[in-house]
Amino acid sequence: MERWIGYAMVSMVFAGATAVVAKLGLNGISSELGLAVRTSVVFLIVIATAAVLVPRAELQSLTAANVGWLALSGVLAAVSWIFYYKAVQLGEVSTVALIDKGSVVIALLLAVVVLGEQLNVAKVAGGILIVAGLVVIARG
Template sequence: MTYAFVSMFFAGFTSVIAKMGLTGISAELGLTKRTLFVCGFVLMFGAWTVPVQHLAGVNSHNLLWLGISGLSTALSWIFYYKALKEGDVATVALIDKGSVIIAMLLAWLLLREVITLRMVAGAGLIVAGLLVLTKR
């Protein structure tokens, strides 16, 4: 769980800093530049932390699902940056976090993960927050 909280912390910074970086340029150009930085940082991280012998363990199943995940990430980022360019950071970020509900449902359907009452209550609060922040 510690990694999830650290991720949350940096994700919060990401939206505000990205909005600042989009000043005077298109969302598409901003996303492209940001993605180049992400690619470079992730490649350096992988080179530093992944043992070379692990590369042989990658199979077509891994590549298929990671490729689909990459496509999904790309589409998410494209629309996120377009929304960020047009809207308020807090509203866009909260709507994006509604993806928790989609992830929960997909994990239940595809991975057979259990949805608990606590999770349903949390999802309900997310939906309530979405409704409050998106109403004009």
């Protein structure tokens, strides 16, 4: 198995657990406060990880384009998290998490249009199955 697949699988497990743990943490507080606490912890862990793992010389290779695109990614993630936490607070985690995974289809389409990645039968079939799952959830 290629290393990136292993990383993606670990990410999947932790991301799946995140929603359930967040729902427990939102008990009695607003989703906005919960997200602020969570994001603060994420910030501290990511900064500590970068401080340990990123060679100092790499900072010189950081460009304005890198910062701009990553900043936009951060804005998009923040907006996503704001709505995700509100949905988790008000709805069932099992349903919210399934709907949220529709983001895979958005990422697939944007990867093709923006990045020029190639579609294949497996990706198209997977995307169709995800959309079909969203339709089932919406009608359920």
